[in-house]
Amino acid sequence: MLLLNDVSKSFDQLAAVRSFSLTVDVGRTTVLLGPSGCGKSTVLRLIIGLLPADHGTIAFDGERVTPEAVLLMRRKMGYVIQEGGLFPHLTTYENLTLMAAYLGWDTSRIKSRVSELVELTQFPEDALPRYPGQLSGGQRQRVSLMRALMLDPKLLLMDEPLGALDPLIRVDLQAELKSIFNKLNKTVIMVTHDLGEAAYLGDTIVLMRDGEIVQQGALDDLVKSPADPFVTRFISAQRSPLDGMTGEQV
Amino acid sequence: MTGKLACWTIVLSLLLCLVPAQTPGDDRTDRPIRVGSKKFTENVILGEIVTQLARSEGLPAEHRRELGGTRVLWNALAGGGIDIYPDYTGTIQREILKQYNLETEREIEAKLAEFGIRISRPLGFNNTYAIGMKETLAVRLDISNISDLRDHPELKFGFTNEFMDREDGWQGLRMHYQLPQDFVRGLDHDLAYRGIDSESIHVIDLYSTDAEIEYYNLRALEDDRAYFPQYDAVLLYREDLAGRAPQLIEKLEGLAGRIPESKMIGMNARAKLEGIHEKEIAAAFIGETFGVQTEYSREGFWQRLGKHTVDHLILVAISLSAAILIAIPLGIIAVKSPRLEKAIMGVVGVIQTIPSLALLVFMIPLLGIGGPPAVTALFLYSLLPIVRNTYTGIRDIPVSVNESARALGLSPAARLRLIELPMASSTILAGIKTSAVINIGTATLGALIGAGGYGQPILTGIRLDDITMILQGAVPAAVLALVVQGLFDFAERFIVPKGLRLS
Numbered sequence: 001m002l003l004l005n006d007v008s009k010s011f012d013q014l015a016a017v018r019s020f021s022l023t024v025d026v027g028r029t030t031v032l033l034g035p036s037g038c039g040k041s042t043v044l045r046l047i048i049g050l051l052p053a054d055h056g057t058i059a060f061d062g063e064r065v066t067p068e069a070v071l072l073m074r075r076k077m078g079y080v081i082q083e084g085g086l087f088p089h090l091t092t093y094e095n096l097t098l099m100a101a102y103l104g105w106d107t108s109r110i111k112s113r114v115s116e117l118v119e120l121t122q123f124p125e126d127a128l129p130r131y132p133g134q135l136s137g138g139q140r141q142r143v144s145l146m147r148a149l150m151l152d153p154k155l156l157l158m159d160e161p162l163g164a165l166d167p168l169i170r171v172d173l174q175a176e177l178k179s180i181f182n183k184l185n186k187t188v189i190m191v192t193h194d195l196g197e198a199a200y201l202g203d204t205i206v207l208m209r210d211g212e213i214v215q216q217g218a219l220d221d222l223v224k225s226p227a228d229p230f231v232t233r234f235i236s237a238q239r240s241p242l243d244g245m246t247g248e249q250v
Numbered sequence: 251m252t253g254k255l256a257c258w259t260i261v262l263s264l265l266l267c268l269v270p271a272q273t274p275g276d277d278r279t280d281r282p283i284r285v286g287s288k289k290f291t292e293n294v295i296l297g298e299i300v301t302q303l304a305r306s307e308g309l310p311a312e313h314r315r316e317l318g319g320t321r322v323l324w325n326a327l328a329g330g331g332i333d334i335y336p337d338y339t340g341t342i343q344r345e346i347l348k349q350y351n352l353e354t355e356r357e358i359e360a361k362l363a364e365f366g367i368r369i370s371r372p373l374g375f376n377n378t379y380a381i382g383m384k385e386t387l388a389v390r391l392d393i394s395n396i397s398d399l400r401d402h403p404e405l406k407f408g409f410t411n412e413f414m415d416r417e418d419g420w421q422g423l424r425m426h427y428q429l430p431q432d433f434v435r436g437l438d439h440d441l442a443y444r445g446i447d448s449e450s451i452h453v454i455d456l457y458s459t460d461a462e463i464e465y466y467n468l469r470a471l472e473d474d475r476a477y478f479p480q481y482d483a484v485l486l487y488r489e490d491l492a493g494r495a496p497q498l499i500e501k502l503e504g505l506a507g508r509i510p511e512s513k514m515i516g517m518n519a520r521a522k523l524e525g526i527h528e529k530e531i532a533a534a535f536i537g538e539t540f541g542v543q544t545e546y547s548r549e550g551f552w553q554r555l556g557k558h559t560v561d562h563l564i565l566v567a568i569s570l571s572a573a574i575l576i577a578i579p580l581g582i583i584a585v586k587s588p589r590l591e592k593a594i595m596g597v598v599g600v601i602q603t604i605p606s607l608a609l610l611v612f613m614i615p616l617l618g619i620g621g622p623p624a625v626t627a628l629f630l631y632s633l634l635p636i637v638r639n640t641y642t643g644i645r646d647i648p649v650s651v652n653e654s655a656r657a658l659g660l661s662p663a664a665r666l667r668l669i670e671l672p673m674a675s676s677t678i679l680a681g682i683k684t685s686a687v688i689n690i691g692t693a694t695l696g697a698l699i700g701a702g703g704y705g706q707p708i709l710t711g712i713r714l715d716d717i718t719m720i721l722q723g724a725v726p727a728a729v730l731a732l733v734v735q736g737l738f739d740f741a742e743r744f745i746v747p748k749g750l751r752l753s
């Protein structure tokens with residue numbers, strides 16, 4: 001489905017991604033984990049062709065991602081950008097339907113697709129006519145998610161899609177996402193900082209440091225046979241707040 | 251995409267340059283006779299006399315009054331923008347044809363013929379340059395000749411800008427008489443009289459037929475070392491006019507010697523000191539001289555205001571719309587192509603640094619006089635604010651918005667139309683508004699090259715020292731700027747998407 005082979009990208013002197021190789025199978029969810037600045041977003045940008053790779057190849061659906069081919073490929077990918085990236089001059093509804101309208105979908109099809117998505121993400125329907133500037137942070141993230149799902153893409157790239165949500169919706173949405181992924185058999189690459197979320201949604205976890213893959217596999221593998229002391233440090237740094245409380249009581 | 255846009259811009263620019271270029275040299279014989287005049291009262295009166303004589307012969311004629319200085323009129327005549335205008339022999343010999351060092355009348359006539367220009371016989375008076383100062387001061391310092399000025403280096407000189415630059419002007423005079431003064435300023439002739447009256451300057455250049463010489467009690471100093479040549483008033487006209495309107499040429503030859511110096515001073519005085527309109531003065535002269543009753547229309551206040559408004563609006567509307575059509579694509583190209591960015595921003599920036607008056611005058615050799623050169627200059631002047639705002643408006647779109655537009659798979663053209671231009675719209679509109687306001691103000695200078703508009707009453711008002719007249723141009727120009735600004739604020743509600751106007 002998606003193949004990255006020995007991909008590298010530098011910004012001036014800084015090597016943001018180094019000899020990165022990854023295979024993602026259809027229907028699988030891969031989670032990119034790693035400290036801030038390690039190159040997670042850059043990997044997503046390379047896949048969707050927002051950045052050209054300095055070295056190596058990327059193939060999607062059996063076809064190489066090239067500047068010429070990427071325009072059409074993007075319509076088969078959904079990208080949830082880290083900062084939301086909503087269009088401030090368009091209403092929520094227009095943000096969602098921009099691309100579908102551009103591709104000439106008829107109105108009834110657009111409407112029913114929006115209804116599905118609104119239901120899926122539990123987005124308040126009366127907020128559809130509002131502008132992004134009039135939404136809460138969590139609502140904006142859901143709009144961003146809905147927009148990525150609108151064209152029913154084969155591949156979903158999500159850069160911290162649930163970052164600004166309150167824990168209740170977050171847990172709800174994690175469950176929703178899992179069921180969407182399973183039901184629709186979506187291929188997903190997702191960036192998160194939340195180990196729990198990674199474990200819950202990811203089939204494979206890819207742990208990165210300084211642009212390189214340190215280890216990839218199921219969470220179990222990472223816990224039980226870490227390839228590097230960094231793996232253990234990274235995992236144990238994220239303990240549940242409840243752990244600390246029980247510790248004090250003893 | 252960028253390439254396509256660049257092509258279109260070039261094509262549009264070329265079209266735009268072609269359209270006005272067609273107008274000045276049209277050779278239709280049935281078009282009205284165009285009479286020009288320089289921007290001082292005597293020349294305007296002479297131009298008016300020629301115009302009314304033409305009309306009395308049943309020829310359609312229009313008077314392009316107070317067009318500017320010698321260079322503007324000569325270029326317009328040689329280029330066919332006007333057919334005839336009054337000038338002076340000394341000016342022709344020492345300024346217009348200075349590089350040929352001609353001495354005799356015959357030589358001058360032959361040289362003019364090479365340009366397709368003919369010269370009439372002298373009208374009668376010699377309006378020579380003279381150097382003048384207040385009678386009282388002259389008596390006190392005992393100055394009667396120009397040579398006497400050598401003993402008074404402290405005197406302050408104020409000359410017309412034309413006199414400062416002319417071959418037969420200040421530079422030559424200074425050398426000829428070895429004058430030591432170093433306080434020498436260039437200023438408007440009509441303002442110079444007020445300056446000398448208030449003694450902020452002591453010595454000015456005069457035209458010997460100026461009515462103000464007597465009015466302000468000035469002494470014209472004796473040119474004791476014969477520096478200034480004869481400045482006999484004549485008419486310069488295009489050769490083809492003789493073919494088109496032989497009866498007019500005949501009539502004009504009848505003017506030879508009919509305007510003695512005293513008569514011209516009298517007419518100047520009536521215009522400048524009594525505030526009588528040049529048309530009325532010219533009609534009276536023709537009545538006395540030829541016994542012919544000429545018709546002249548004196549427009550009322552509202553009629554004049556209407557005409558100036560229409561002229562002004564045409565200048566602004568054409569130049570501004572052309573600027574919008576060209577500048578927005580230029581701004582887009584500048585963002586999209588780092589290669590062209592420097593060139594575009596550089597060129598447009600440099601145009602803006604050219605003083606507006608200079609830009610107008612540069613256009614004359616290319617496009618003649620009147621509307622086309624003024625529109626072109628205003629167009630060039632209006633580019634920068636729009637180009638710059640289009641450029642920054644698009645460039646400052648947040649990276650995340652840009653990325654998500656690209657990631658959706660929108661083509662570059664669709665991104666421009668659906669995302670970039672709407673998001674930059676308020677900045678672009680602000681640029682257009684700035685351009686419009688600058689344009690309306692600068693368009694008042696168009697009157698200097700015969701484009702009419704609100705600058706016309708301002709120009710006439712300065713010449714005649716008539717504040718009311720100046721206000722008739724200045725007030726409507728300011729009102730127009732405010733109205734246009736208001737219109738743009740109103741348009742903003744429809745053009746700028748609502749989502750961007752949320753506070």
Ligand SMILES: Nc1ncnc2c1ncn2[C@@H]1O[C@H](COP(=O)(O)OP(=O)(O)OP(=O)(O)O)[C@@H](O)[C@H]1O
Binds near residue numbers: 037043
């Ligand atoms: N356009 C750019 N120009 C220069 N450097 C860049 C650019 N984009 C990213 N970088 C650098 O590349 C490195 C990787 O950035 P990236 O955004 O991929 O990190 P990340 O893993 O997504 O971090 P975070 O978890 O904070 O989002 C960082 O050091 C960043 O500063």
Ligand SMILES: [Mg+2]
Binds near residue numbers: 040041042082159
């Ligand atoms: Mg990131």
